[in-house]
Amino acid sequence: MKIGLPLLFMVCIFNNATAQKADIDKEKLLGYYETQRYADAAQYLQNIYPENTQDIKALTQMAYCNMMAGKLQEAEKNYLKVNAIEPSNLPVLFSLAHINSRRKNAAKAKSYLQQIIQLDSLNFNAYKQLAVFEDKPETKLSYLKKANTLNPADPDAAYDLAMLYRDLRQYQQGYDVLKTAIVADPENFTLQQSQLSLANQLGKYQEVVETGEKLMKVNADPNVMNDMGQAYFYLKDYQKCISFYSMLEALDIQNEGTLYYMALSYRELKEYDKAALYAQKTIDEAVSDHxxxxxxxxxxxxxxxxxxxxxxxxxxxxxxxxxxxxxxxxxxxxxxxxxxxxxxxxxxxxxxxxxxxxxxxxxxxxxxxxxxxxxxxxxxxxx
Missing domain, CATH: 1.25.40.10 (Tetratricopeptide repeat domain)
Structure with a gap:
């Protein structure tokens, strides 16, 4: 019988926690896990163990079952008991942070994550998750920079940090972060597509074109087309710029910017009638910020x-x-x-x-x- 890793993990906890308890039906409990009847498993364990139990493994097992069953208040209660007995237990602190995140208690979630950092100043996941809850750009940036330093190959942390750098107009920093992550995962479409806009801002137009052509073979994404059209414009290949933005127009997903570049491109090609047409389309498109x-x-x-x-x-x-x-x-x-x-x-x-x-x-x-x-x-x- 094949058992998934989370289930196997819980079975191991179960065996260790109940080795001396002959009154627990292991097969019954295992059946609950296999069929993902976590609420029934939690109730069964609560009926076996006394309410004031100090058995860390038993409490952790009940907490996990309640969390998986969506009974977050009960899960938190169990994990808090474990935390009171063993306050430096990192997995328990992560679970408490996760529960409070799901219950929309951001302040509590941040508090548990900060406790983790105090115990383990090199904990990548804690910094990465703290950034999610942070509203202040400078603090969010510090968390993401720390996470990225600890694991520069992680695509999620790299993406988040690069996009924050982009919002702060620190384009070179964002580009470098993505470049490192792409080396570790060269087929990651999202990372490469995100790097195109930063490369355009840095004037790396030939790179945008070369990377964009490769990405287009994987997915004809409108954002890639948009970046390529801009790069071709600055490379003075106005016909290519028009061809990419014409594809967006054919899909009816042009915008003010693409129409503006088309107007300028037609002007450079001395096709003034079309330039005037697209200048008017640009004006018509600039209707609302929303x-x-x-x-x-x-x-x-x-x-x-x-x-x-x-x-x-x-x-x-x-x-x-x-x-x-x-x-x-x-x-x-x-x-x-x-x-x-x-x-x-x-x-x-x-x-x-x-x-x-x-x-x-x-x-x-x-x-x-x-x-x-x-x-x-x-x-x-x-x-």
């Missing part, structure tokens, strides 16, 4: 009418204006449930998670995206 929100609303209407291709176009057009957690998440669902394109679904679920959704306001969306990524990338492991 246009991506409007496209998301339009896409939602198309979804409600089962017009999924139209919804796809509307969502992607919204993305050409700005990154949007709402659109990334909805595109993941659209590709997943309606268009049945798992690779694209995973890509957009991943972009959603990497774009730093609010862990307090978007708890359920984060959990759902994580679960669907796991299911779509490891279909054979889904029970």
């Amino acid at each position: 246009i991506s929100v409007y496209y998301a609303a339009l896409a939602g209407i198309y979804e409600a009418k089962n017009q999924f291709p139209d919804a796809l176009v509307a969502y992607k057009r919204g993305l050409t204006f700005t990154t949007s957690n709402v659109i990334y998440y909805r595109l993941g669902i659209l590709y997943d449930l309606n268009l049945k394109q798992p690779k694209n679904a995973v890509s957009y679920y991943t972009m959603y998670l990497k774009n730093k959704p609010d862990p307090e306001k978007e708890t359920e969306q984060i959990k759902y995206a994580q679960s669907r990524i796991a299911a779509l990338t490891n279909p054979k492991e889904v029970r």
Whole structure:
């Protein structure tokens, strides 16, 4: 019988914690774990052990079962008992931070993570998670820099740090962070695509073109097209610039910026009628700072009418204006449930998670995206 790692871990705890207790039905408890009936397992253990038990392994086992069953208050109660007995237990502190994150108690979650750092100043995961809860850019930056220093190959920490550097207009630092992470994971599409905009800001136009051409063979992503069009413009290859932005226009996902570059490119090619046409289109497109929100609303209407291709176009057009957690998440669902394109679904679920959704306001969306990524990338492991 094949047992997954979390289940195997709990079985080991169970065997150690109950070796001397003949009144526990090990087969029954194992059956609960195998069928993921964690609430029943927790209740069974609570019936066996006295309420005032000081058995750390038993308390940890009950806490884990309650957490997996979604009974977060009971899980926290058990873990707090363990923490009182053994306050330097890092896995318990991480579990308490996780529980409070899920319960939207950000202050408590941060407190437990800070305790971990006090005990282990080189704990990568603690710094990485602390950055999620931090609102102050300078403090968030310090946490992400520390995490990246401890593990520069981690793609999530590298992405988050690079995007923060981008927001702070520290483009070279962001570029260097991504460059190191890409060396460790050269096929990571998200890291390479994110580096294109930084490379453009640094004037690395030939690199944008070369990398973009490779990425286009993997996924004809509108953001890649957008960056390539800009790079070709500054390389003075105006026809190539027009060709890429024309592709976006053909998909009806052009924006003010792409139309502006097309106008300038036609002007440089002395095709003045087309230059004037696209200059006017640029003006017409510059309607509202909230246009991506409007496209998301339009896409939602198309979804409600089962017009999924139209919804796809509307969502992607919204993305050409700005990154949007709402659109990334909805595109993941659209590709997943309606268009049945798992690779694209995973890509957009991943972009959603990497774009730093609010862990307090978007708890359920984060959990759902994580679960669907796991299911779509490891279909054979889904029970």
